[in-house]
Amino acid sequence: MAIANKPRVLCVDDEPMVLEGLTLHLRTRFDLLTATSGAEGLERLKHDGPFAVVVSDMRMPQMNGAEFLAQARQVAPDTVRMLLTGYADLDSAVAAVNQGQIFRFLSKPLPAPLMIQAVTAAVEQHRLIQAERVLLEQTLAGAIKMLTEVLSLASPVAFGRAVRLKRLAAQLCERMEVATRWHIEAAAQLSQIGCITLPGELAEKLYFGQALTPAEQALADRVPAMADQLLGNIPRLEPVREVLALQARRFDGADAPWGQAKGEELPVGARILRLLLDYDRLEASGAPAAEALGTLAQRTGVYDPKLLEGMRAMLGTQTEEVRELPLANLRPGMVFADDVRSRTNTLLVARGQTVTPGIIERMRNLPPGQVKEPIRVLIEG
Numbered sequence: 001m002a003i004a005n006k007p008r009v010l011c012v013d014d015e016p017m018v019l020e021g022l023t024l025h026l027r028t029r030f031d032l033l034t035a036t037s038g039a040e041g042l043e044r045l046k047h048d049g050p051f052a053v054v055v056s057d058m059r060m061p062q063m064n065g066a067e068f069l070a071q072a073r074q075v076a077p078d079t080v081r082m083l084l085t086g087y088a089d090l091d092s093a094v095a096a097v098n099q100g101q102i103f104r105f106l107s108k109p110l111p112a113p114l115m116i117q118a119v120t121a122a123v124e125q126h127r128l129i130q131a132e133r134v135l136l137e138q139t140l141a142g143a144i145k146m147l148t149e150v151l152s153l154a155s156p157v158a159f160g161r162a163v164r165l166k167r168l169a170a171q172l173c174e175r176m177e178v179a180t181r182w183h184i185e186a187a188a189q190l191s192q193i194g195c196i197t198l199p200g201e202l203a204e205k206l207y208f209g210q211a212l213t214p215a216e217q218a219l220a221d222r223v224p225a226m227a228d229q230l231l232g233n234i235p236r237l238e239p240v241r242e243v244l245a246l247q248a249r250r251f252d253g254a255d256a257p258w259g260q261a262k263g264e265e266l267p268v269g270a271r272i273l274r275l276l277l278d279y280d281r282l283e284a285s286g287a288p289a290a291e292a293l294g295t296l297a298q299r300t301g302v303y304d305p306k307l308l309e310g311m312r313a314m315l316g317t318q319t320e321e322v323r324e325l326p327l328a329n330l331r332p333g334m335v336f337a338d339d340v341r342s343r344t345n346t347l348l349v350a351r352g353q354t355v356t357p358g359i360i361e362r363m364r365n366l367p368p369g370q371v372k373e374p375i376r377v378l379i380e381g
Helices: 016-026 038-047 065-075 087-100 112-154 156-175 182-190 193-197 200-207 214-221 223-231 238-245 268-284 289-298 305-316 357-364
Strands: 008-012 031-035 053-057 080-085 104-107 320-325 347-349 375-380
Touching: 008 016, 008 038, 016 031, 016 112, 031 038, 038 053, 038 065, 053 065, 053 112, 065 080, 080 112, 104 112, 112 156, 112 182, 112 193, 156 182, 156 193, 156 200, 156 268, 156 305, 156 347, 182 238, 182 268, 193 223, 200 214, 214 223, 223 238, 238 268, 268 289, 268 305, 289 305, 347 357
Parallel strands: 008 031, 008 053, 053 080, 080 104
Antiparallel strands: 320 375
8 A cells, every 4th residue: 555645666676685774764755665586576567556766676586677668658658767786787787777777777776865866857857747747638638629529520420430449449559558648549549530521421432442533532641641640749659649640551571661560560550450451341231340350350460460360359259238128218327229310311329429418418409309219228237
């Protein structure tokens, strides 16, 4: 249990006497936990965090400090990392700082006041990281919300696809234990933003995979460039733009220019988005989930096989129940399983959107009998 108002710090060293000394000097200022190996340290990070700082000795059996901190970065990317090292390990420590984004390395033996000073500086660095993250998330969340609201008005079908892609991306990232995922979910949510430049009829033809005229195809081909142009005006969206720029790339690199990234060199977000987009297109054409996954599996080399298998397992464990309900029985929190249309076949709400009080009110305000019923919704089992 964390001690109130004390930053949590993890110290990792295979020598119990060293850990006792660190505990003696640091426990009055910090909520201190210890581990005697890299493996135990990783378990601490996973189950006893979040930690503001992790301090590791360089020389440890099985997994040295540089290797441990490299893995710690994947498990807890916001935790500030520091390395304790002797003079003989200096070259390795410098390499670890350069390669592993370690905040600072400390030479042993280190007097207690300097250790306290170093850990205090690392805690302040963690505070700055957290403050910047909050500001970034709030600023970007507002910009993304504004763009998606514009998309919902300009192209309901594209908006519905974006909502579904974000939902699936969040679930797949959770399944695959992707550590940093905000930009992947944002890329999924913004992947259709270029569709605001398309006429409504063309957007629907793209959505359902219908044949396009040469003129329509030319307009559709400009959508990615228009999306990048829109997003290029928003600071800090570079990771999102990278995902979107590479989302069409095959996993095996067969379509990549010579020397360009392929396979696991591709950003995981781009690999996820390629898989989810093609899955959603197949579902939009009427293919059941199992059939859509089977079709994707037959496209050898197109998708990351680990992600494809993860998605198969993810969809296989979902416990959502499909129900057919009248409009009067809709409740916030349900998810539309199918597109909701009017009697004249106008799209009212795209499938995948969450039922909100606003959506219910809007549909109830239509003339009686205008909404096709029953409405198919997903309900958590």
